Amino acid sequence: MSLDCQQVPVLAGSAVLASLGVFFLYAARPSAYGKHLESLAPAGPRLPARAAWLLQELPSFAVSVGILAQQPRAVLGRPANVLLGLFCAHYFHRTFVYSLFTRGRPYPVFIVFEAMAFCTGNGFLQSYSLIYCSDYPVEWYTDIRFSLGVFLFILGLGINIHSDYILYQLRKPGEIVYKIPQGGLFTYISGANFLGEIVEWFGFALATWSLPALAFAFFTLCFLGLRAFHHHRFYLKRFENYPKSRKALIPFIF
Ligand code: NDX
Numbered sequence: 001m002s003l004d005c006q007q008v009p010v011l012a013g014s015a016v017l018a019s020l021g022v023f024f025l026y027a028a029r030p031s032a033y034g035k036h037l038e039s040l041a042p043a044g045p046r047l048p049a050r051a052a053w054l055l056q057e058l059p060s061f062a063v064s065v066g067i068l069a070q071q072p073r074a075v076l077g078r079p080a081n082v083l084l085g086l087f088c089a090h091y092f093h094r095t096f097v098y099s100l101f102t103r104g105r106p107y108p109v110f111i112v113f114e115a116m117a118f119c120t121g122n123g124f125l126q127s128y129s130l131i132y133c134s135d136y137p138v139e140w141y142t143d144i145r146f147s148l149g150v151f152l153f154i155l156g157l158g159i160n161i162h163s164d165y166i167l168y169q170l171r172k173p174g175e176i177v178y179k180i181p182q183g184g185l186f187t188y189i190s191g192a193n194f195l196g197e198i199v200e201w202f203g204f205a206l207a208t209w210s211l212p213a214l215a216f217a218f219f220t221l222c223f224l225g226l227r228a229f230h231h232h233r234f235y236l237k238r239f240e241n242y243p244k245s246r247k248a249l250i251p252f253i254f
Contacts, residue, residue, distance in 0.1 A: 005133035013125040014215035021215075021222030030230040031223075033111050034104060035178065041108050049104030054095060056115035061091035063123035067131055079136035079146070083208050086153055087126055090200070093161070101168055105176040122216060129212045149207025156200025159185060163193035180239055187243075188251035190235055191228025195249055198224055225249055 024031075032040035047055075065088050071081055140146050162184050170179045185192035201217040232248035247254055 005129075007133070010125065010129050010133055010212060013121065014212045017122065017125070017212070017215040017219050021219035024226055025222045028226065030227045031111060033107055035231060035234050037105065037108065041110075045109040046106035047109055047112060049102050049107050050099050052107035052109075052112045053099035053102055053104075056112045057091060057095040057099065057119055059116055059120040060123035061088060061095045063120060064088045064091065064127045067124075067127040071131065079138075079140040080130045080134045083204075084127055084130045086150070086204065086207070087130075090157065091123070093157075098164060103168055103171045103173065103175065125212045126216065129210055130208060134208070134210060145209055146207050149203045149205070149209075152203025153200050153207060154203075156196045156198070156203055159196030160193050160200060161196075163196055167193065178234075178238065180235065180242060185251070187246075189228070189247050189249055190232040191224065191249045194224035194228045198249075 029040065030036045064084060068081060068084050068088060075081065163181075163186065166181055166184055166186060170181060171177065181190075181192070185195060189195060198217070198221050201213070201220045205213040205217040228249040232246075235242045
């Protein structure tokens with residue numbers, strides 16, 4: 001544990017993150033964007049989806065890269081920096097690649113502001129706790145938690161990107177209609193991209209063995225698990241021919 005580490009804010013931030021997840025489950029309503037926009041937020045200013053995703057995700061990337069860039073070159077290979085590098089890589093993709101390609105419908109401005117606040121806080125919490133509060137031995141690279149965690153992180157990232165690509169291909173440029181996703185994990189579940197993201201962040205929590213990372217994985221499970229459930233319900237209502245064997249989030253189970 002580094003002497004500069006302030007434990008109380010790290011614990012408080014983790015508790016807030018986990019509580020936000022519980023709050024979403026308790027409220028049992030998905031956030032009002034995408035498929036659930038019209039039913040939950042019928043009016044209000046909107047931004048094109050590409051600009052909205054770029055703006056709202058950018059703070060996670062900027063904060064983590066900013067903190068990583070301050071590290072002396074000589075210690076860039078230490079486990080904490082490599083793990084923070086994984087976080088940066090995810091948000092590089094989400095900020096600059098996903099947002100460039102999305103064909104989502106216009107996005108509520110108030111959600112962009114809330115998400116920017118969330119991404120700033122979470123980006124800082126994860127980066128600060130890794131860089132200033134963790135003390136991994138060099139042997140961490142051969143620890144089973146690191147290997148399995150990084151494996152799950154990469155597997156989840158792959159599933160997430162592949163599934164988002166399937167969704168992206170359902171629409172022609174300018175279209176905002178909904179179609180039945182086919183292929184990949186969508187054969188079994190409606191929330192294939194969400195399952196990928198959940199696996200990814202639990203992998204990160206395992207590889208970092210840190211409380212803030214576990215709190216973020218738990219938040220992701222609650223937020224996206226709920227969203228998968230509502231997406232599934234949306235599909236069953238909208239499409240009479242929706243595959244009956246398809247589940248919401250966990251193949252063959254739920
Ligand atoms: N962004 C994570 N409020 C969120 C934004 C909203 O990255 O606390 C959480 C994230 C934020 C949220 C974020 C944090 C909590 C906030 C919330 C707002 C309020 C909330 C701040 C930061 C909050 C207070 C403080 C008040 C309590 O038109 P469209 O958009 O539906 O089109 C979609 C299209 N598509 C289809 N096209 C044709 N046919 C179909 N059948 C289609 N189905 C979908 O595909 C989209 O263009 C695209 C993907 O849509 P969808 O709905 O499957 O995914 P989406 O939810 O948009 O997420 C996109 C990706 C995905 O990979 C997902 O895993 C990841 O982002 N994500 C998303 C949300 C959070 C998150 C990851 C995480 O928690 N790790």
